[in-house]
Amino acid sequence: MIYLDNAATTYPKPEAVYQAMDQCMREYNANPGRSGHKMALVSGRSIYNTRDLLCRLFHIDNPMQIIFTHNATDSLNLALKGLLKPGDHVVTTSMEHNSMMRPIMALEELGIENTVVQCDTTGSLNPKQIEAALRPNTKLIAMTHASNVVGTLMPIAEVGAIAKQSNVLLLVDAAQTAGIYPIDVQRMNIDLLAAPGHKGLMGPQGTGILYIREGITLKHMKEGGTGSKSEFLTQPEILPDRYESGTPNTPGIVGLGAGVAYILEEGIEKIRTHEEELTKYFLKELEKIEGIRIYGPKDHRKQAAVISINLGEEDSSEVSYVLDQVFDIAVRSGLHCAPMAHKTIGTFEQGTIRFSIGYFNTREDIDKAVDALTRIKEELEV
Amino acid sequence: MIYLDNAATTYPKPEAVYQAMDQCMREYNANPGRSGHKMALVSGRSIYNTRDLLCRLFHIDNPMQIIFTHNATDSLNLALKGLLKPGDHVVTTSMEHNSMMRPIMALEELGIENTVVQCDTTGSLNPKQIEAALRPNTKLIAMTHASNVVGTLMPIAEVGAIAKQSNVLLLVDAAQTAGIYPIDVQRMNIDLLAAPGHKGLMGPQGTGILYIREGITLKHMKEGGTGSKSEFLTQPEILPDRYESGTPNTPGIVGLGAGVAYILEEGIEKIRTHEEELTKYFLKELEKIEGIRIYGPKDHRKQAAVISINLGEEDSSEVSYVLDQVFDIAVRSGLHCAPMAHKTIGTFEQGTIRFSIGYFNTREDIDKAVDALTRIKEELEV
Numbered sequence: 224m225i226y227l228d229n230a231a232t233t234y235p236k237p238e239a240v241y242q243a244m245d246q247c248m249r250e251y252n253a254n255p256g257r258s259g260h261k262m263a264l265v266s267g268r269s270i271y272n273t274r275d276l277l278c279r280l281f282h283i284d285n286p287m288q289i290i291f292t293h294n295a296t297d298s299l300n301l302a303l304k305g306l307l308k309p310g311d312h313v314v315t316t317s318m319e320h321n322s323m324m325r326p327i328m329a330l331e332e333l334g335i336e337n338t339v340v341q342c343d344t345t346g347s348l349n350p351k352q353i354e355a356a357l358r359p360n361t362k363l364i365a366m367t368h369a370s371n372v373v374g375t376l377m378p379i380a381e382v383g384a385i386a387k388q389s390n391v392l393l394l395v396d397a398a399q400t401a402g403i404y405p406i407d408v409q410r411m412n413i414d415l416l417a418a419p420g421h422k423g424l425m426g427p428q429g430t431g432i433l434y435i436r437e438g439i440t441l442k443h444m445k446e447g448g449t450g451s452k453s454e455f456l457t458q459p460e461i462l463p464d465r466y467e468s469g470t471p472n473t474p475g476i477v478g479l480g481a482g483v484a485y486i487l488e489e490g491i492e493k494i495r496t497h498e499e500e501l502t503k504y505f506l507k508e509l510e511k512i513e514g515i516r517i518y519g520p521k522d523h524r525k526q527a528a529v530i531s532i533n534l535g536e537e538d539s540s541e542v543s544y545v546l547d548q549v550f551d552i553a554v555r556s557g558l559h560c561a562p563m564a565h566k567t568i569g570t571f572e573q574g575t576i577r578f579s580i581g582y583f584n585t586r587e588d589i590d591k592a593v594d595a596l597t598r599i600k601e602e603l604e605v
Numbered sequence: 606m607i608y609l610d611n612a613a614t615t616y617p618k619p620e621a622v623y624q625a626m627d628q629c630m631r632e633y634n635a636n637p638g639r640s641g642h643k644m645a646l647v648s649g650r651s652i653y654n655t656r657d658l659l660c661r662l663f664h665i666d667n668p669m670q671i672i673f674t675h676n677a678t679d680s681l682n683l684a685l686k687g688l689l690k691p692g693d694h695v696v697t698t699s700m701e702h703n704s705m706m707r708p709i710m711a712l713e714e715l716g717i718e719n720t721v722v723q724c725d726t727t728g729s730l731n732p733k734q735i736e737a738a739l740r741p742n743t744k745l746i747a748m749t750h751a752s753n754v755v756g757t758l759m760p761i762a763e764v765g766a767i768a769k770q771s772n773v774l775l776l777v778d779a780a781q782t783a784g785i786y787p788i789d790v791q792r793m794n795i796d797l798l799a800a801p802g803h804k805g806l807m808g809p810q811g812t813g814i815l816y817i818r819e820g821i822t823l824k825h826m827k828e829g830g831t832g833s834k835s836e837f838l839t840q841p842e843i844l845p846d847r848y849e850s851g852t853p854n855t856p857g858i859v860g861l862g863a864g865v866a867y868i869l870e871e872g873i874e875k876i877r878t879h880e881e882e883l884t885k886y887f888l889k890e891l892e893k894i895e896g897i898r899i900y901g902p903k904d905h906r907k908q909a910a911v912i913s914i915n916l917g918e919e920d921s922s923e924v925s926y927v928l929d930q931v932f933d934i935a936v937r938s939g940l941h942c943a944p945m946a947h948k949t950i951g952t953f954e955q956g957t958i959r960f961s962i963g964y965f966n967t968r969e970d971i972d973k974a975v976d977a978l979t980r981i982k983e984e985l986e987v
Contacts, residue, residue, distance in 0.1 A: 231636035232852065244856075245627050248809060253935065254613035257942075259925060260935035262606065293675040293811075296829030296851025321688060321835065322791060322851060325828035328838045427630060429675075429811045429854025444826065446707035447678030448942030453703065454953070456710045456944065469678025469801060470614065472811025474626075474858065528728065530670070543641060544618070553635065553642035560639075560830030562838065571836070 225552045230399060230559075232421050232428060232562055236482060240425060243481035254475055256450040266473050273480030274463075280483055280491075281416060282407040290433045290466040291476055295398045296322040298417035298433035301466060302394050302416050303327060303365060305441025306415070309334035311362040314391075316348055316377070317341050317567045318370045321560040323396055327365065336360070342567050345520045346375030352383050363392045369399040372564040372575065374529030375594055376404070376500075383412030392439070398422055399527045402486050403495050403582075406423045408434060415439070420554030425486060425582075426479030429472050441466065456581070472545025494582050498528035501580050501589055505530055508593040514598055518568045518575060531568075531575035532601055539574040540562045542599060546576075550595035554578050607970045609936045612753055612781060612911050612941075612961030614803050614810060618864060622807060625863035629856045637855055638832040648855050655849055656845075662865055663798060664789040667818055667919060671857055672815040672848045677780045678704040680799035680815035683848060684776050685709060685747060687823025690795070691716035693744040698730055698759070699723050699949045700752045703942040705778055709747065713933040718742070724949050727902045728757030736767045745774045750788070751781040754946040754957065755886075755901025756911030757785070765794030774821070781909045784868050785877050785964075787817075790816060797821070807868060807964075808861030811854050813868075823848065876964050878889030880910040883962045883971055887912055894982055900950045913950075913957035916982055923958040924981060928958075932977035936960050 225236050248270065255266035274286035283289060285466040293296045303326045304461030307313060316325055317339050327337050338356040342348045353364060364386050368377050379395055386393040394415040397406055401416075402423030408416055413434075430530060435441065443458050447468030452459040459465060486494065503523035513538055518531040534542055543556035558565050565571040578592060608616050629651065637648035639674040656668035665671060674680045680720055685708045689695060697709055709719050720738040722729045735746060746768050751758050761777055768775040771799050779788055783798075784805030790798055794964055795816075802812030817823065825840050829850030834841040841847060868876065885905035891914060900913040925938035939956040940947050947953040960974060 226644070227633060227646070228640050228642065231639050231645075232634065234635060236630065241627060244630065245623060248618065248623050248860075249625065252614065252810065253608070253610055253616060254810075257613050257924065258610050258937040260610065260929040260933065260937075261933075262608070262935055263610070263613075293679070293854070294851035296827060297675070300827040300829065300850075320830060321838070322829035324838055325830075325840055329828050329840070355829050412931055419852065427854075427856050428634065428636075428852050431851075431858045445678060445682040447682065447704035448702060450709075450942065453940040453942045454944045456703070456706055458707055458711070468675035468682075468707075468802065469813075472675070472809075472854065472857065474809050475764045475811045478630075490842040508742070540641065547642040549641075553640065555636075555642075558835040560832065560835045562836045565784050569897065574745075 225591055227580060227584065227588065227592060228553045229421070229579045229581030230577065231555060232374050232582050233423065233425055233581045235583055236242050236398060236425050237485040240478045240481040244474045244478040249479040252473050254470055269477045269480065270471060270473060273366040273476045273483065275514045276483040277432060277479055278372065279487060281434060282409050285437060288435050288437055288461045290592045291471055292431040292433055293429065295396065295417050295419035298431045299323055299325050299396060301433055301441060301444050302415045302417060302442060303330065307335045307362060307435065308393065310360060310421065312336040312338070312358050312360045312367055313363045314338050314340060314353055314356045314361060316366045318564045319367055319377065319561065320371050320396065320398065323365060323367065324563060339563065344562065344568055346370045346568060347520065348377050350378045350381040351384050357391060357529060361391050363394055365394040367396040367398070368404070369527040370564055371397065371399050371529065372559050372561050372577065373531045373568060374526030375519055376525055376527060380411045387412040397594055399529060403491065403498060403527065405491060420475065420479040424479060427481030430475040430479045435491055438602070457556050497582055499523045501584055502526065502530065504586060505578065505580070505589045508581050508589065514596055514600065518570065528580035530578045532594065533573055533575055534603065535571070537603060539576045542576050545599055546595055550591070552595055553593055608963060609960045609970065609974060609975055610935045610937050612959065613862060613937060615805065615807055615963045617965055619867040621863045621867055622809070622860045626809060626860040627635050629859040634760055634855050636852055649754045651859045651862065652853060652855060655858045655865065658813060658862055658865040661869060663816060664791050667819060669844045670817050670819055670844050672817060672854055674751070674813040674815055675811065676813040677778065677799050677801035680813045681705055681736055681778060682708050683756030683823060683826050684797045684799060684857045685712060686826060687802045689717045689744060692742060694718040694740050694742045695745045696720050696722060696735055696738045696743060697763065698748045700757065700946045701749055701943065702780065703754050705747060705749065706945060721945065723771070726757045726950055727900065727947065728752045728950060729758050732763040732767060733869065735764050739771050739773060743773050745776055749778040749780070750786065751909040752946055753781050753911065754941050754943050754959065755913045755950060756908030757901055757907060758783070758907055762793045769794040772801065777861050781911060785909065786882060787873055790818070802857065802861040807864030809857050813856040818882055823975065850869040852928070879964055880962055881905045883911065883966055883968065884908065884910045886968060887962070887971045888961065890971065894979055896982065900952065910962035912960045915952070915957055916978065916985065919985060921958045924958050927981055928977055932973070934974055934977055
């Protein structure tokens with residue numbers, strides 16, 4: 224199996240991730256932060272360790288400002304619904320995933336206005352358009368760091384500067400970039416950073432994070448046991464407890480920690496360079512297939528390792544099915560939970576075939592994918 | 606280490622749980638329900654398999670009525686906030702965990718009324734009091750199946766009959782009973798059933814379930830990618846997608862499935878009988894320690910395998926600390942996230958030392974715990 228679906232979930236994980244999770248489950252996975260016995264304390268410390276590693280990765284000063292969630296969708300819902308109040312205005316882009324777009328649309332019913340800034344047909348955003356969309360009641364700019372459909376990288380630092388200057392907060396969805404592209408929440412003026420644990424951060428599914436800049440208070444979405452201030456029937460104010468109710472996913476968070484430790488050891492530049500080189504090579508080879516449509520920037524410097532294509536007018540699902548069944552190549556077809564992005568690039572009806580490259584892919588994987596597409600194209604023409 | 610903190614998280618898990626999770630992570634953990642390739646389909650089927658096993662355990666007809674959540678707190682928040690609207694009234698008990706009590710208190714601010722029915726000093730509930738608390742605007746009875754502080758079993762079947770007769774819905778928190786006590790949602794008239802995966806169900810942390818009876822529609826708490834109806838910017842109506850946004854915790858759900866399969870194979874009677882026998886034995890031996898205070902029903906037929914005690918006026922945390930440090934026995938002290946339950950049994954100031962027994966505990970574990978308590982008591986008297 225050649226796995227080219229890393230934009231959904233990275234696979235495989237570093238060996239250390241498997242081992243850390245299994246060791247947690249077998250040896251010490253009591254309830255962290257509740258009981259005071261040795262095993263519970265080891266569980267608690269292992270969670271703190273992951274917070275600490277994430278701080279190093281994203282240049283966050285205070286580990287308690289990192290909230291562990293169920294996935295990036297959970298993080299984005301908490302950020303958007305916790306922050307925005309009726310009468311507020313939020314600016315977003317036409318390249319967003321449904322995890323951003325659906326909550327923003329649901330908030331319309333509560334009287335929270337939005338402006339969706341249109342990106343060009345490669346998914347690129349002109350930051351000036353963000354600036355132009357700001358209104359006196361704009362509270363938040365909420366946008367992705369890179370498109371999950373075509374990989375287009377967004378000018379987050381520029382938008383961050385605009386946000387800061389305009390006294391507007393910035394929420395970034397780093398689902399396609401965390402662990403691969405440098406993210407410095409301080410330098411980039413990111414106030415809220417959402418990311419899944421199971422993609423570039425190389426952790427398991429069932430984990431997500433939300434960084435909340437100190438001084439920002441969100442409404443909590445859930446109340447429950449926190450192991451702190453148990454005598455009160457109200458949610459405690461301290462972080463992370465305010466936003467982390469109930470037993471956390473300790474083995475998952477431990478696996479995430481092992482993933483982030485691996486990234487810090489390899490170095491983010493090495494990871495990104497590898498993915499960029501494969502993207503560059505893949506794009507070059509794809510161009511040789513006659514009749515292929517390649518979407519997005521078609522430039523490894525302007526896109527994450529996510530490449531969407533179509534073979535002429537062929538149904539994207541059928542081509543993906545053949546890639547899987549005949550060539551044992553795993554990709555994703557369809558709309559990738561981002562309908563507006565497909566409208567933006569012109570593929571709302573057809574969808575796209577998405578190849579997404581991970582750190583463990585090789586040039587040989589790319590060769591096999593190109594070879595398979597070439598053969599499918601030839602078959603179609605017979 | 607003698608682990609007697611199973612009411613927080615059961616430990617250890619059946620070997621099959623460790624193996625199933627590791628195999629999932631290493632061999633097939635792509636994104637379920639999104640992509641269509643072989644690995645994604647195996648992931649998707651493995652999640653369905655867990656739904657199916659849970660249906661057998663709880664006598665649920667339609668696996669799609671089971672929602673996977675982050676933990677029982679997440680399940681209870683979804684049930685309470687998804688169901689109750691301003692002007693509604695909810696009836697609960699004084700023995701609830703903060704995962705039930707804090708959301709109910711938070712809902713007060715939205716104009717949702719509540720009545721907290723007082724239990725007696727053993728934590729026991731007279732179901733007639735539930736009936737007496739019903740009002741014309743009562744929408745829901747929301748209560749635990751067994752106290753997490755003293756184990757007191759609640760008369761759920763009787764309350765279910767009252768609820769059905771009164772046309773009121775019943776939400777049950779089965780955190781201390783699922784996987785150990787028989788729960789038949791049809792026979793017991795349970796409309797909404799919340800449970801964590803990591804306690805009696807023997808799965809890992811990071812998993813929880815909410816069963817929603819067919820015909821009940823909750824407001825969704827989160828919107829996001831579901832892999833279904835991706836072309837729409839609104840949340841899909843179909844279950845479980847409506848309530849399951851974002852990538853699920855596949856390895857966790859697979860581990861939960863292995864836990865439930867183990868329970869079904871062992872047989873719930875065998876598990877419960879083992880825990881009852883140890884509880885009976887523990888209670889009998891504890892009575893021999895002079896000056897000990899034992900809370901709750903003190904009857905293994907009336908309580909889950911959760912035993913709360915104090916040694917005279919001694920600080921519960923200090924005794925727990927000595928149990929851990931000197932005797933290598935893991936228990937929990939304090940309020941156990943249930944302040945009203947402690948007010949009910951009279952231990953709000955002192956807290957309690959909680960011993961909670963699991964299926965893998967032995968009579969020898971109990972002997973060592975009793976011996977340790979006896980020696981601590983002797984030390985204290987010197």
